[in-house]
Amino acid sequence: MHRIICILAIPLFLAACATNPVTGESEFSLYGENWERQVGEQQYAPLRQAQGGDYVLDPALVDYVQRVGQSVADPADRELPYEFQVLNSSVPNAWALPGGKIAVNRGLLTELDSEAELAAVLGHEVVHAAARHSAQAASRAALAQGAVILGAVAVGAGTDNDDYTTVALLGGMIGAQLIQQRYSREAEREADYYGMRYMQLAGYDPAAAVDLQETFVRLSENRQSGWLDGLFASHPPSQERVENNRRRAEELGRGGRISRDAYRQQVAKLKRLEPAYKAHDEGRKALQDGRVDEALQKAQEALSIEDDEALFHALRGDAFATRENFGAAERAFSEALARDSSWFYHHLRRGMVREQRGNWSGARTDLQASLEMLPTADGHLHLGNVERAAGNRQQAIEHYKIAAQSDTPAGERARKRLAEMGVTEAQG
Structure with missing residues (x-):
């Protein structure tokens, strides 16, 4: 099918076909490797800023995620400067930019149960980068629309005051569109299929990818809050994917590391702080709804659990600013900056x-x-x-x-x- 599309596209786009480095198949693409690397390098830092910033409270956890990520990237069919970062967001999500730039939110890490499941998530994202799935999607959009639309995204500030409602991003945030788009079913199948091979080559039990998809399907069916705006928006789960992963695990042969205890030890601090982040998120919602007293109460509740998290101080700052108590707001934001x-x-x-x-x-x-x-x-x-x-x-x-x-x-x-x-x- 890919070859047919390429043949039909020749009259419209000269040299618009490329080889998928993972599958070896010819595929339609308007964008080459230079485009991928440039987009990844240019968009990675600002997109991380727009998605909550890097998670700095637990450097050991970040190092751990990066080690697992590099272990599943090492056997990838395409050599890229793979990078992995943990973002300070409660939204359960993970994404990959072209060129191997990958991020996972702390909100997803708390939902996983083993190092092997983490390897399955990161291996899946590695395949998206290695197989040029973002470039393919951008090419299809360009063909359909005549151009790639470089829209903007907004960062919610969580208050009802006009000055504190949203932070509007400027520039061509093509990276935001690339991580928010839904991948094709075929791209998702490829990412599952080859991601399981990468995790097995890294020493993990590919059966963990089955457990992972079963969890995602269950959360999707329960319409778990946050999930529909996170990972499921671009990576929709299905029972079909569960069965495909189960067949793939049998094909590869079960066995390898699961490492539940090691994973639970690494995320212990993050799990301990879940009530604090829950209070923070509730405080943000209260502030957005104009309930300033409740927002301040929630900020204090979060700070009583962990004073070193800058987000909690920033929530106080936004609440005080909404009250036009700018002296207290400045002190709160200074506390936030001292920590991050x-x-x-x-x-x-x-x-x-x-x-x-x-x-x-x-x-x-x-x-x-x-x-x-x-x-x-x-x-x-x-x-x-x-x-x-x-x-x-x-x-x-x-x-x-x-x-x-x-x-x-x-x-x-x-x-x-x-x-x-x-x-x-x-x-x-």
């Missing part, structure tokens, strides 16, 4: 409250730091406000014009600021 300065959000939020307090120098430093990590309309809008207040008209205009490109509340406010200054977006 690697996530743009903490810099952005402290910069915003420092702007409210008239601390132009401090706000500028924070907002510039946030933009270096992740370009956002909000960052440019508020940096424009700072420069305008400081009397730097041209710099303010430049930042407003960037923010004005966004079709979001931040973009609308930037356009109003430009109009107030007598500047049209087309003017320099």
